[in-house]
Amino acid sequence: MRRSETRIVGPPEGTRWSLPLARTTRLGVATLGALVPDRPVPLFASLEVTRRCPGRCAYCAAPQRGKVEELPTQEWIAILDDLARSGCLAVSFTGGEPLVRDDLGALLDHGRRLGLRVFLNTSGFGLPEREAWIRLADRVTVSLDGVREVQDRLRGAGAFDRSMEVIETCRRHRVPVQCNAVISRTAISRLPEFLDLLGRIGLPVQFQPAYDELLRSADATNPEAPEAEALHQAAVQVRRARRLGLAVQNDPEDLDLWAGIRPDNVPRCLGGRWFVRVTHRGHLEVCGIRPDPSPPGIRARDGIRQGMARILDRPNPCRRCPSASRAAFNRLVSGAPGPLGRRAWAYLRKITRIP
Numbered sequence: 278m279r280r281s282e283t284r285i286v287g288p289p290e291g292t293r294w295s296l297p298l299a300r301t302t303r304l305g306v307a308t309l310g311a312l313v314p315d316r317p318v319p320l321f322a323s324l325e326v327t328r329r330c331p332g333r334c335a336y337c338a339a340p341q342r343g344k345v346e347e348l349p350t351q352e353w354i355a356i357l358d359d360l361a362r363s364g365c366l367a368v369s370f371t372g373g374e375p376l377v378r379d380d381l382g383a384l385l386d387h388g389r390r391l392g393l394r395v396f397l398n399t400s401g402f403g404l405p406e407r408e409a410w411i412r413l414a415d416r417v418t419v420s421l422d423g424v425r426e427v428q429d430r431l432r433g434a435g436a437f438d439r440s441m442e443v444i445e446t447c448r449r450h451r452v453p454v455q456c457n458a459v460i461s462r463t464a465i466s467r468l469p470e471f472l473d474l475l476g477r478i479g480l481p482v483q484f485q486p487a488y489d490e491l492l493r494s495a496d497a498t499n500p501e502a503p504e505a506e507a508l509h510q511a512a513v514q515v516r517r518a519r520r521l522g523l524a525v526q527n528d529p530e531d532l533d534l535w536a537g538i539r540p541d542n543v544p545r546c547l548g549g550r551w552f553v554r555v556t557h558r559g560h561l562e563v564c565g566i567r568p569d570p571s572p573p574g575i576r577a578r579d580g581i582r583q584g585m586a587r588i589l590d591r592p593n594p595c596r597r598c599p600s601a602s603r604a605a606f607n608r609l610v611s612g613a614p615g616p617l618g619r620r621a622w623a624y625l626r627k628i629t630r631i632p
Contacts, residue, residue, distance in 0.1 A: 317585035318364040321552040321606060325565070326353060326384065327373040328493065328557050331402045333433040334420075336461060336501045339373055339493040347557040350380040352578065356555060357388050359581045367394035367415075373557070376403030376410070385413040398457070400432065401439030404446060411443075412450045418483075419443040421456040423464045423471045431463055431501070444480065455481035455526060461501035462487075465511050472518045481524035484515055485601045486535065490567060505537075512536035528605050534597075544607035546570075546595045549588030551610050552603070553581065561588065564603055568594050 328345045330337075348356075360368060368388055375381050376399055388395040397414040404411075411417060421440040422428055428437040440456070447454035456475075458464070464471070475482050486508055491497040503511070512535035519525040519532070533539050548554075548563030549571070555561060561575040561584040570593040575584040598604040 315589075317550055317582050317589060319360055319551070319553045319581055319585060320364065320366050320610070322360050322365055322368045322581075323371055323552070323554045324353070324356070324368050325371050325373070325555065325557050326375050326381065327378050329377045330372055330374040330400075331377070332374065332400055332436070334492075335431045335463070336459065336487050336499050337492040338497060345557065347378075348559045350383060352559060353380075353384050354387055356559070356577050356581070357384070357391060357393070359577070361391040361393060363581050365393060367396060369396040369398060369418075371398045374400055374402045376401075376407050382407070382410040382413060385410060389413060389415075399443060400436065401443040404439070404442050408446055408450075411446050411452055414452055416453045416455070417443065417447050419447075419454060419456050420459075421480075421482075422459045422461065423467055424474055427464050427467050427471070431459075431461060444478070455483065455524075458482050458484050459501075460484050460486045460503060460508065460511050462503050462507070463501060465503055465507050468511055468514055472514065472523060476518070476521075476523050479524075481526055483526040483601055483605075484511075486599070488566065488599055493565075496567075508535050509537045526605075527601055528608055530608060531601060531604050543597050544604065544611045546593050546598060546603075547607050547610055548593070548595075548603070549585045552606060553585055553588070561585065563588060563593075563595075564598075564600055566599055570594060 327347050328339050329347075330339050357368070370381065370385065375397060378384075385395050385397070394415045395413065396416045396418065397411070398418045398420070400420045419440050420432065421437075422431050425437040428440065429435065444454055444456075446452075458471070460468075487499055487502045489499055489502050491499050512532050515525060515527070516529070516532045516536065519529070525532075530539070534543070546563065552563075553561055554563065554565055555577050556565065559577045560573075561577055561581070562571040563569050570591050571588050572591055575587055577584060598607060
C-alpha cells in the first residue's frame with residue numbers, strides 16, 4: 278500500500294530543545310575565542326564522511342564516481358578531537374549518504390561525548406536497520422525536494438517514502454527534523470503543491486537553489502539548474518509562504534536576493550575563519566563549491582586551525598555564496614542585525630518556552 282503524503286500530522290510535543298549547561302558554557306568560551314582578530318576558530322564544521330551513496334539524484338555526480346577512498350574510523354575520531362579542542366560548537370555529518378558507513382553511530386556518539394552538537398544529513402538509506410543512530414543526532418536534515426512524483430523523479434524511485442520514513446523516525450524519537458529542498462527546474466513546476474505539503478505536515482525547510490554544476494563534480498553542467506527568472510518567481514512564492522507561517526529556515530535577505538531584490542546585500546565569506554569543511558579524504562576546504570578559495574592538499578591531520586590559517590592566507594574571490602546554509606552562517610556571524618535578532622528571539626523562545 279502506498280504511503281499517504283498526509284500521514285505525518287505535525288511535530289511532537291516536548292521536542293529536545295534545551296541546551297545543557299556545558300554546551301552553553303562552551304558557546305560562550307568559543308564565541309570569545311572567535312572574536313580574537315586573525316585567529317581562525319572552527320565554530321562549525323561540515324564533515325563529508327563518505328562519497329558513497331545508493332541514490333541517483335539528478336544534480337549530483339557522487340554515485341557516478343564508483344569506489345572512492347575515505348578515512349577510517351580512528352582518523353575521524355582524531356579530527357573530532359581536534360575540532361573540539363579548537364573551539365568547535367557543532368558538526369554536520371554529510372556525504373554521499375552518511376548512513377552507509379558502519380561506524381557512523383560511533384562517530385555521532387563520540388561527537389556528543391566531546392560536547393559538540395551533532396547534525397546528520399540523510400536521504401534515509403539504511404533505515405530502519407540504523408534507526409538507533411538517528412537518536413544520537415541533535416538535529417536531522419532530510420533531503421526532500423517536492424511532492425512524491427517530483428521527489429522520485431529527481432532522486433529515484435522510492436525516495437519520497439524514504440524521506441517520509443526519516444521524518445516519522447525522528448518524530449517518534451523526539452529528534453528535531455527539517456528538510457533541505459533543492460530548487461530545481463523540475464521542482465519549481467510543482468512548488469505550490471510542495472509548499473502546501475510542508476505546511477500540512479509541519480516540517481521546517483531550508484531551500485537551496487540547484488548549483489550551476491553537478492554536485493561533487495569538477496565542471497559538469499547541471500541540467501536541473503533553474504533559470505534566473507524561474508528562481509525569482511520561486512523565491513516570491515517561498516517568501517509568501519513564509520509570511521503565511523511556513524517554517525522557512527532561509528533568511529529573508531537571501532530570499533530577497535533570489536527574487537532579484539537588493540542584489541547588493543551580500544555577506545562576505547567567513548570560510549576558513551569561523552567554519553570549515555573536511556572532505557572524505559581528510560582535506561580541509563571552505564565549501565567544495567566553485568570557486569572554493571582553499572589551497573589544495575591541506576590535510577586535517579596536520580591540524581585544523583593550522584589548515585584554516587593557510588586558507589585565510591589566500592584571497593577569497595567569492596562575492597555571493599551559492600550555499601544557502603553557509604550564506605545564512607555568514608550573515609549571522611558577520612553581525613547582520615536581522616539574522617542576529619531573529620536567532621536571539623528564537624533561542625529565547627526555546628529556553629523559556631514562549632509560544
